[in-house]
Amino acid sequence: MNATTVAVDCPVCGADAIDPYAVENGFELVRCGGCGLLYVTPRPDPVATAVAHQYGLHEGDTTLAVTGRYRPDRVRPYLRILRDVHGASLPPTCRRWLDIGCGHGEFLTALGRFAGDDVSLIGLEPNVTKARGCAARGLDVRSVGLEEVDGNFSTISLLNVFSHLQDPTEFIAGCVARLDPGGELLLETGDTADLAAVDHPRPLFLPDHLLFANERIVHRVLTEAGLQVLSVHHYSAASAVPVQVIRECQRAVQRGDVPPVLAATRRWVRERRRRIDMYIRARRPD
Ligand SMILES: [Zn+2]
Structure with a gap:
């Protein structure tokens, strides 16, 4: 190392x-x-x-x-989640939304469809390859830190960001300081810290991931930063289509092995039942 x-x-x-x-x-x-x-x-x-x-x-x-690629199949699930969290539409006070760690921009794309033209959308992404891909798809995505973007925001979203943070308390406080009064934070991360090690999703992707939380811990960090938690939404971490079964079987065939259809299907069914992905909506008081 x-x-x-x-x-x-x-x-x-x-x-x-x-x-x-x-x-x-x-x-x-x-x-x-x-x-x-x-x-x-x-x-x-x-x-x-x-x-x-x-x-x-x-x-x-x-x-x-960990760069990966743009996954358009993620846009529709994100739209469903936005409807779960916000109902039919965003509040009229939502004018400027910042998505920190926007990756390949799938969530920004979903937001663009959900929010319409009246909400300005900005993404921050440290991975230069991902940021370039977003810009090529017409998204306003920058490879800079929060301190280099002017103004405040109606909402800041953090999807798959929390587990990468070195100092979550300081980072969330920095986000809260850039929210409008009454502004909101939308945070997605795993709810896995209570699982026994043998049951935790693998690989852990260390040291890209530095921490794994649960609802109680994230609630604590948000509350200590002065936010009021409005709602928590739990989801399965496995996709609705058994993609992992197909991939496992394809890999086995490539190796010349018998495809493990039954075992892979059992693992997928078990994963579908676990609601270990969570979205927490929180608000900065007026
Ligand atoms: Zn501790």
Whole structure:
């Protein structure tokens, strides 16, 4: 491993009591004895992490490549979630929405359809390849930090961002400071910190992921940042179409093995039943 690592106490509650939880890719995930957060310690230093996010390459025993590609099939599920969270439409006070860590822009695309032309949409994405792809699809996406974007926002969304944060309390406070009075935060992350290690979705993607939370922990971080939680929506992390079954069977066939149709289907059915993905809508008081 090339990167310098630093040992840290719990990034949510500061406790230093830990139980070993899992080891992956040369990194250790521990459970906090104070709040139950799962977090990586020692972890790559902040400079190494910033460079890793820029290029989508995370150094471990093997280098983890996480850039991926644009997935148009994600737009429709996002639209459904927006309807669950907001009903038929966004509140009329919503004029400017910032999506931090917008990836390939699927959520911004869904938002564009849901919100219409009256809401200005901006995305921030540190991965330069992803940001370039978004710009090519006509989205306003920039590879800069929040401090380099002017003005405040009606809503800030953070999808699959929380688990990458080094200091969630400080980061969320920074977002709240940029919300209009009455503005909202929409945060998506896994609700997995209470799972036994054997039941946790794998791979963990360490050290791209630095922590795994649950509803109680995220509620605590949001409340401590001065937000009021409005609603929590739980979803299955597995897709409605058994894509993982098809992929597992295809890989087996490529290796010359018998496709594990039954076992792969059982795993998918079990995953569909678990509601371990959550969206939390919170509001900054007026
Ligand atoms: Zn803790």
